[in-house]
Amino acid sequence: MRRSMLLLLFTLPAWIAPVPSGPEDESVFVKNLRPDQHESLLYVWTSDADAKQPDFLTVVDADPKSPRYGKIITTVPTGSTVDNEAHHFGYTVNADRIFAGGLVSNRLFIYDVKTDPLHPKLIKTVPDLGALSGYTGPHTYYAVPGGVMIAMLGSKDGTGPGALIRLDEQGNFVSALPAPNRPDDPGYMYDVGVKPELNRMVTSSWTHPHHFRGNPIAPENVGDAVVVWDWKAGTVLQVEHLDKMPLEVRWQHGPAARGGFINCAGASTVWYWEDKDGKVAFTRVIQLPANSTPADVRISYDNRLLYVSLFSGNAVQQYDVSDPLHPKFVSEVKLQEPNMMKLTPDSRRLYVSNSLLSNLDGKVPFRVWLLDVDASGMKLNDKFAVDFDQFPTGPGRPHDMLLK
Numbered sequence: 195m196r197r198s199m200l201l202l203l204f205t206l207p208a209w210i211a212p213v214p215s216g217p218e219d220e221s222v223f224v225k226n227l228r229p230d231q232h233e234s235l236l237y238v239w240t241s242d243a244d245a246k247q248p249d250f251l252t253v254v255d256a257d258p259k260s261p262r263y264g265k266i267i268t269t270v271p272t273g274s275t276v277d278n279e280a281h282h283f284g285y286t287v288n289a290d291r292i293f294a295g296g297l298v299s300n301r302l303f304i305y306d307v308k309t310d311p312l313h314p315k316l317i318k319t320v321p322d323l324g325a326l327s328g329y330t331g332p333h334t335y336y337a338v339p340g341g342v343m344i345a346m347l348g349s350k351d352g353t354g355p356g357a358l359i360r361l362d363e364q365g366n367f368v369s370a371l372p373a374p375n376r377p378d379d380p381g382y383m384y385d386v387g388v389k390p391e392l393n394r395m396v397t398s399s400w401t402h403p404h405h406f407r408g409n410p411i412a413p414e415n416v417g418d419a420v421v422v423w424d425w426k427a428g429t430v431l432q433v434e435h436l437d438k439m440p441l442e443v444r445w446q447h448g449p450a451a452r453g454g455f456i457n458c459a460g461a462s463t464v465w466y467w468e469d470k471d472g473k474v475a476f477t478r479v480i481q482l483p484a485n486s487t488p489a490d491v492r493i494s495y496d497n498r499l500l501y502v503s504l505f506s507g508n509a510v511q512q513y514d515v516s517d518p519l520h521p522k523f524v525s526e527v528k529l530q531e532p533n534m535m536k537l538t539p540d541s542r543r544l545y546v547s548n549s550l551l552s553n554l555d556g557k558v559p560f561r562v563w564l565l566d567v568d569a570s571g572m573k574l575n576d577k578f579a580v581d582f583d584q585f586p587t588g589p590g591r592p593h594d595m596l597l598k
Contacts, residue, residue, distance in 0.1 A: 236595055237314070239594045242276065251303075278295075294335070295333075303319055333383070343386065348383075352403040358371040358386060379421065387454065389469075397421045399419050401416045413460075434474070444492065486505075501513075504532065510535070562580040
């Protein structure tokens with residue numbers, strides 16, 4: 195029974211499933227909020243700032259009709275483990291579980307958010323993804339039918355290559371797809387995005403686990419390659435070299451879209467790509483201020499607006515990308531070290547967190563903000579600013595976010 199199940203899940207075409215009609219949440223396969231649904235909760239994956247207490251999942255009230263709006267409802271610790279470096283997390287396809295990882299510890303924490311969304315429950319801990327899969331440094335969590343795909347930064351010993359690994363919804367190992375490991379791309383892995391309609395997958399580069407706790411990371415230890423894959427076959431079609439540290443893979447939305455955007459943090463640039471008859475062309479379209487460190491990019495669900503967080507530039511910027519090859523600056527909001535962003539399904543609200551990595555964060559107040567956004571610009575919502583400095587265990591570092 196187990197062998198037949200593994201063979202089924204290992205076969206890439208078995209993952210292909212109908213794409214939901216509503217906006218996706220990180221993974222195009224996730225079935226979560228519709229555009230007409232206002233989020234009621236915001237989940238924030240949070241590190242204990244001094245790494246002396248367990249990291250935790252923070253639950254924030256995001257219902258403007260609630261008396262607790264903008265307040266922390268509860269936290270759910272990772273158990274007795276410390277120094278995980280809570281970084282990224284993601285839903286399963288039905289958004290009933292969250293897979294959350296420790297970038298440093300290689301632990302995986304699975305939370306049930308279906309039974310009682312207000313009070314998630316930690317239902318399983320995988321103590322070592324390295325021992326389970328042969329790869330370490332879990333970064334992006336991308337739901338696929340039957341489980342979750344995780345982009346791993348490196349091999350078991352902390353060097354290259356990285357890989358995409360697949361787990362089932364119980365956290366059992368299914369398969370691994372190593373990153374290209376050759377002179378023009380020494381096995382870097384960071385983020386992943388899938389476009390089923392085009393049978394394309396794009397992955398990006400950062401660094402191997404041995405290096406990311408360096409400050410700064412030596413230039414020779416970061417990648418510049420973006421890899422284009424055949425999604426069904428799991429084979430490499432292109433390796434393209436952009437600027438240093440191409441990070442977040444963001445496909446444009448909808449079945450007709452053929453392009454996307456990626457931020458290169460090492461050169462403070464944003465690139466646009468487009469699939470043209472099976473060949474993906476990449477073009478640098480935004481040059482940001484030097485050393486502004488674009489940390490995240492998000493695209494409105496009508497593909498008209500692009501949001502860029504500038505971690506070192508202390509700002510979130512908005513661009514009109516109706517013509518994606520010629521973005522036009524629209525507006526800017528100043529924030530302290532903005533990092534990850536989360537756009538609501540109606541494209542009207544943008545949540546922003548401000549922790550990148552424990553060794554890179556400055557001595558700033560840790561917060562999650564809300565920007566009200568539309569085509570005319572962005573405005574800071576003064577009714578929603580969540581203080582992450584006042585936990586009983588001391589400050590927490592808010593990183594990735596999910597809506598419920």
